[in-house]
Amino acid sequence: MRKKVYLSLIILPLLVCLVMGGGAAYMLSYSIESSTHSYAYRWKKLQEEYPSMRQWLDSIRQSHALRDTTIKLRNGLRAHAFYLKGDSACGRTAICIHGYKDNALGMLYLAHIYNKVMRMNVLLPDLHGHGKSEGKAIQMGWNDRKDIEQWIPIAERMFRDSHHPSRIVLHGVSMGAATTMNVSGDKGVPSYVKAYIEDCGYTSVRDEFADQLKAQFGIPEFPLLPITSQLCQMKYGWNFYEASSLRQIAHCHRPMLFIHGDNDTYVPSWMVHPLYKAKPQPKELWITKDSEHAKSYKDYPEQYTAKVKAFVSKYFN
Template sequence: MKKKKAAGLLGSILLAASSIGVYFSNRLMYMKKKDEKLVLMREAAAGRFDPIQFESLPKREVLIDSPLGYKLKTILVEPHKTNRYIVICHGVTENKMNSVKYMNLFLERGFNAVIYDHRRHGESGGKTTSFGHYEKLDLKAVVDWLKNDKGPDLLLGIHGESMGAATTLLYAGMIEDGADFYIADCPFSDFKELLEYQIKKDVKLPPRLVLPLGDLFLRLRDKYSVKEVSPISVIENIKNPILFIHSQNDKYILPSMTEALYERKPGPKKLFLAAIGGHAQSLNENRTEYEQAVDEFLEECGFRNSNGTS
């Protein structure tokens, strides 16, 4: 009888552990995405996306091969005769149309732009989201394609928001000849640390119980660990300039994470902490200050047009 009870108890514990592991890994791998039409409606209603203006821009759509076996839906926007390009990486649950507001900012500064959908987002392939782990390889594929298409003589920047910012830093930390400059808007410094914070805040369960189980199932199902998604572990590899941006009132990814990245980054760097706005709202709520920070950054790095504009 005791053996049956013990076996039953063990079975219940294993079932509970499996349930936690599956639930946690599902939340990460298959995080619910925003509806594409709703993203467009939201951006248009806020005045950040003008469909007529967007359609009038000279552009072409490209399907870029991911090294992981799917296609990345990419739009190349080229209103200028220039070798100055910016690649823009959107955040988790968003899509390339959320990048249009950043694209417009750089088009006004004489850059051409590349916007694209991350894996499992928008019109790109891929079955899971990995918060930068696999996305950094896709970003490399986009950059490699652009350099092959336009030639190596590019002035290239990469702008990322949230997960896109973490992806940008992870990419920059693994490659020596990536971009000339980077802008990281509200990145996390370490995914494990971020998840611990969010579990405490939202799930109300002890991270020491939930996270190891979830990570075990993530490693089994998607072949990576949350410990591997750590921009701060590679930030010292990045020698080219970075503009770090974060809203001071961000409660989803704390601004202290960006401050830690800024402190650890060697070489040229700049930090802009926006006074108002929540997560990924620095540009939306502080446009004048945001644009000023970008202009000062480009000026300090010497990335000005010959006509004197940034």
Template sequence: MKKGAKLVLIGSGITAAVVALAETARYGMAQYLSGVAMNRKMPPHSLQAERKVVASCVNDVQMAQVNQAGKELAVVPHETVTIRGRDGISLTGHWMPVDHPKRIILAMHGWRSAWSHDFGIVAPFFRDNQCSVLYCEQRAHGNSGGKYLGFGLVERYDCLDWVNWLNTKTGGDIPIYLCGLSMGASTVLMAAGLDLPKNVRGIMADCGYTSPVEIWKYVAEHHLHFSYQVCGGPLGRVARGKLRMAMDAESCPQALARSRVPVLFVHGTDDRLVPIEMTFENYKACSAPKQLFIVPGAGHGMSYVVDRKGYQAALTDFWTAFDKNPA
């Protein structure tokens, strides 16, 4: 073989090796990131990545209020209930009924959070306004089963299963409102695209994102500081293997475009985890009756803390509009 041909072969081999190495690195990064995002048990040495994401939205004074309220809600006497999701996963909820309820709130918490933490601050207002509440533990959190978080794609079906449980429990004639914070907000917004019972009168969505793909892209580029294009393809394939569902199988705008259920959208202007533009996009896509409550100066999930009176007024107006008037 001539020397030139040998050099070409060697060069081709080196190129192939580099490409293979790059693909291996991309796949390894995708495995790691999907573990941070989706696994119940996070990968080793992943705490720093989680801290980078969470630290972007922490106000110590406000978080202290939220933490204290969460502790208080957790010890309120209630009934702990379990159901089986349609895929067989065990799901846990915390049922806090009131006498003569005007409505029922089905509450879905956010990513790597907890029912009492996310809703402790608003729970007294729910109770004082004759709301029975089912606080759900999202799959792969707390006492619920499941290995993986689905960013709303699978949880939307859990939400429907809980609605059906509530109607069996209470008779199906009490207005139900789906309520979610962050990932929980996107969960209930995606659930809007399902065939919900007629007594589901509304959805309250606080700081929800548009889709799993878009929030992953935003967090990767703005908090973890790398291009999503580098591992977006492998990440989608890894995630699909975990959920048995494509990550673009549903989005909030798609679900809202075909929904009949009224929505109250809430977002803070200083949210650095889920950009407020995502709520604007969801709001624009919604074909049902809709209301928008924006809180100046509020960070991620802190709208109720920053403007309690305004938030309470928005909830009251929303309930008044739809308790007895289904869309």
């Protein structure tokens, strides 16, 4: 009997560890190691979702106005981006940052605002492990901020105008919004980055994953999320608890426009309120009625365009 008790005291903890370890490995694979969307998929979805934009999309494709560029990152990997030159840019550039499992082409609806309507230059980076950018796992906007910080001076040099000062806005959606907010709180961002726009970004990776664990699987945060976070730290050098847009924007004193749909359940609508509160002035907030995740532009294209144009123009003059 005593031997059985001893065996159970050894075996049961081992079984628990195996189950938790297997669960953490699955969660990591499911959340940041799964495949991302192809360019063909994204181009088709753009045509379907934004029929009014088809003529412009076809024109930039046929005229080869949408061009490619690549850089080598400090980590040794190659990063890719598309770009469009504006015909009256006068040193004005938008860097548009895509969301989770998307790619640079997914931001062409934003490029339409900046390039077609506002006549600006546009850079559309593929984040780590998306599109043509190298990388084994999604970085959820955390280490992505370092990649974007390498793209910023490259964009400034690419589009420099000897007659006008360089002015850049960062505009991100979902994970791209988290990336944008994470950049905004870092020291050393060049002064020619004049403004930020975040559309439906999350407070932190921990908050987002905890919410989705409950929503998709009915699983509480503890103990699976901390274990998975530690596994991510071991494999990729970052963890879910350090990746906080909420902490980053508390250090941002440049203008930021917050956009969020009030019917967003993927990145819950409540997240925008602590983010907005944490951000020092100047700042603006626009909540779109009945919009689901990343659908504010689709639901309100004219208002979205006008809001972006007014906000950016205010700080580019």
